[in-house]
Amino acid sequence: MENLPVEQFEFWPVTLRRPMKLFKGALSQSKSFGEPFVPDLDFLVRLITDYRSHQAMFRESAGDHFKSFENHIRSKHQVSSVSMMAMSQKLGVTPDDISKLAHGKKDGHLVPEFLRIFSLVEEIPYKFTAHTLDTEVICPCCKKNILDDRDAFWLEQSVAFNKPEYAFADRMLSAAVGASFIMMKFIGNSTDWQEIYTLAQRSKYPIGNWLLDIQKSYGVTSLAELAVKMQMMCSPECHVPHERLKKWSAGMDMMPMSVAKALSQQSGRYGWHWGSFILVRTLAFTIDFLVAAAPGRQPRRQIIQEIIEDRFVGLFHNMHVALAKRAKDAKETR
Numbered sequence: 001m002e003n004l005p006v007e008q009f010e011f012w013p014v015t016l017r018r019p020m021k022l023f024k025g026a027l028s029q030s031k032s033f034g035e036p037f038v039p040d041l042d043f044l045v046r047l048i049t050d051y052r053s054h055q056a057m058f059r060e061s062a063g064d065h066f067k068s069f070e071n072h073i074r075s076k077h078q079v080s081s082v083s084m085m086a087m088s089q090k091l092g093v094t095p096d097d098i099s100k101l102a103h104g105k106k107d108g109h110l111v112p113e114f115l116r117i118f119s120l121v122e123e124i125p126y127k128f129t130a131h132t133l134d135t136e137v138i139c140p141c142c143k144k145n146i147l148d149d150r151d152a153f154w155l156e157q158s159v160a161f162n163k164p165e166y167a168f169a170d171r172m173l174s175a176a177v178g179a180s181f182i183m184m185k186f187i188g189n190s191t192d193w194q195e196i197y198t199l200a201q202r203s204k205y206p207i208g209n210w211l212l213d214i215q216k217s218y219g220v221t222s223l224a225e226l227a228v229k230m231q232m233m234c235s236p237e238c239h240v241p242h243e244r245l246k247k248w249s250a251g252m253d254m255m256p257m258s259v260a261k262a263l264s265q266q267s268g269r270y271g272w273h274w275g276s277f278i279l280v281r282t283l284a285f286t287i288d289f290l291v292a293a294a295p296g297r298q299p300r301r302q303i304i305q306e307i308i309e310d311r312f313v314g315l316f317h318n319m320h321v322a323l324a325k326r327a328k329d330a331k332e333t334r
Contacts, residue, residue: 011039014168020292022254023285036164041109044118047285048278050257054118055110065090073111075104125178126171129315135322147318157307165293169286170311176282177315183275191272193316199280200309202302205251206280206287213276217267223249235262251284251301283308
């Protein structure tokens with residue numbers, strides 16, 4: 001893991017015009033807006049966990065030994081063998097594992113190697129999509145590759161995003177699409193593509209679409225009924241009031257991963273609901289990002305949701321076309 005090149009995981013600079021609402025500070029801790037910055041890789045931790053950063057994860061895991069752990073990693077002082085053993089037991093690793101993490105840097109990410117694992121969660125599905133769409137399907141009318149449509153799509157939208165920002169958003173959506181194909185491979189015929197498209201339906205916020213699907217699995221027809229069922233569940237994470245569910249559904253607050261996981265585990269369709277929650281959380285993140293990145297006046301979130309749905313479904317269409325073309329080409333070369 002320590003041999004993975006850092007440059008594989010870097011993003012191009014982007015610019016925010018205003019704070020993100022639900023993922024405030026996720027991309028950068030800087031308070032200045034209007035200046036380009038490279039997204040902090042910790043945003044991926046924030047995206048798929050309930051922690052604000054990977055350092056927060058280690059802080060909780062190490063408990064009272066966190067300061068000693070940090071001092072050792074940043075080589076601020078020598079840690080005794082007793083402290084090292086206590087740290088390793090707390091973290092569930094060997095003292096040698098901890099020693100290998102030491103880098104001596106006073107600033108920056110605490111454990112870069114750990115962040116690289118989170119980077120792979122985004123990079124693998126993104127590259128799967130990018131590789132698949134690196135296929136030529138020529139339009140008989142304009143003679144252009146119909147799959148090479150990223151710039152054309154974003155430039156025709158009612159909100160004039162700059163290229164670095166729409167490229168970042170497109171990358172997040174491409175990763176979500178790639179993850180969907182990987183998820184479908186593992187869960188088989190228990191779901192269909194229309195269920196995935198519905199997650200981005202503009203009539204509701206993505207989390208609201210997911211909660212609507214959860215309602216069907218629990219045999220209820222409203223968030224109020226779902227809240228009652230959740231109060232009777234064993235998992236303490238599910239003991240939330242109806243008002244909280246409404247806020248999550250409407251995008252007024254971000255639904256915790258812990259609650260979604262507990263709901264998924266008892267839904268009868270764990271693989272689908274847990275995987276699809278990560279997808280809608282990615283959609284919510286991308287919406288939040290685009291609202292914050294739009295030049296000029298802040299656009300209405302509903303407009304951004306419409307753009308996201310069109311591109312999300314469009315990328316799926318492109319993927320199916322590309323896979324069909326590749327299958328046809330492979331058959332003809334046999």
